[in-house]
Amino acid sequence: MCYSAQIEADYRKYVKMFGAAMSLREFAELYWEHGGRELKAPMAMEAAFSDPQTDDEHRIQALIAENNALRATKFEQELFKQRARLADAERILETKTTKAATESRRIALDKIDAAARRLADLKRTTLKDADSQIYPGWYAPVMIVQDGRRVVVPMRYRCRLPGWTEQMEREKPGTFNARRDNLRRVWGKLFGHNHGIMVVNRFYENVDQNGKNVVLQFDPQPAQPMLVACLWSRTTIPGEPDLWSFAAITDEPPPEVAATGHDRCIIPIKPEHLDAWLNPNPSDLAAQYAILDDRERPYFEHRLAA
Template structure:
């Protein structure tokens, strides 16, 4: 399963590469809906609006700034709370070493470090590679076709299948990937109907090595942007903005990925097949399978993730 990926998070790159339009409403609603609540989105996706040139882009830029201001306040409050907890634990330990105080000191120190790092990231203006990395539950730009035109929509990387409730989703949290061998059975309401593309530069996997879990980073060689085949869903929620969510299709791994210890791999389709993939016909699933089979096949170099 592709548990994490470094993506192309700048919607403008999709516009330049594919002539796609940004779905301004969905970007705006995403930040309006969360209203300062924790929104898991790569920093690079938000940074794409830093040089806004239109009124709509400036509106989204303002919503992002407002969201970040609320995040900053919450992190500062968390820092104060944990520093107080740390001081209390240290006073206790100065007179008597207790297990509870030792544990409280450890937890407070870890939370202080985490909050301080997140505050630093909110204030940082120079992007790093990790600022384009997503995990299940995070939002990412996905290109789809609606009304005969290509658009880019921010979607959550964990798909809520049609008919599912939030409770169903919690019981089946693995739907950030869609196995090729279950597309007709599990994903039949989306395969042949709702196809998308996510641009991926590299991906990461949890792998068992001698009984120890490690995270490996897989890079295509030569370096390239992979057009990963996705399925997506739009769920109507009464009284709230619609939930857009997606899954990346995975298949049996190439030999080098299998040799590294992983049994799945994302499916990068060829540029010449993008249009056919984004405009599927449910009456011709064979054509969709053919696109997945006629994929790009880069060699994946791997190393331990930093």
């Protein structure tokens, strides 16, 4: 499965590369709906709106700024709370070493570090490679076709299948990937109907090596943006904005990935198949399987993730 990926998070790149339009409503609802709650979105996706050029971009930039201000207040409150906790624990430890005070001190230090890092990230303006990285449950731009045009929509990287409830989703948290050999059975309501593309520059996997879990980074050679085949779903939730979610399709890995001990790999489709993939004919699934089989096949170099 694709544990994590470094994506093209700037929707403007999709506009330039593919002539896609931004789905203003979905971007705006994403930030409006979270309203200061922790939003799992790559910083690079938000940074794309830091220099707004249109009225729509100004609206989204304002929502992002408002959301980040609320989040900053939350982190500052957490810092105050944990620093008070730390001081209390250290006062106790000055006179007597207790297990409870030692543990409280450890937890406070960890939470202070986490809150300080998140607060610093909100204020940082220079992007790092990690600012384009997503994990299951995070939001990412996905290109789909709506009403005959290519549109970029922010979607959660874990698909809620049609008919599923939130509880059913929690019981099956692995739906951020869709196995090619399960497309008809498990994903039949989406395969041949709701196809999308996520642009990925590299991906990461958890691999067991000598009984120890390590995270490997896989880079395509030559370096290139990969058009990763995805399936997506739109779930209507009464009283809330619709939930847009997606999964990356995976298949048996190429030899160099299999040699590392991993048994799955994302599927980058060829640019010449883009229109056919985004506009599937549900009566001709063989054509969609043919696109997945006639994929791009870069060589994947790997190394331990930083």
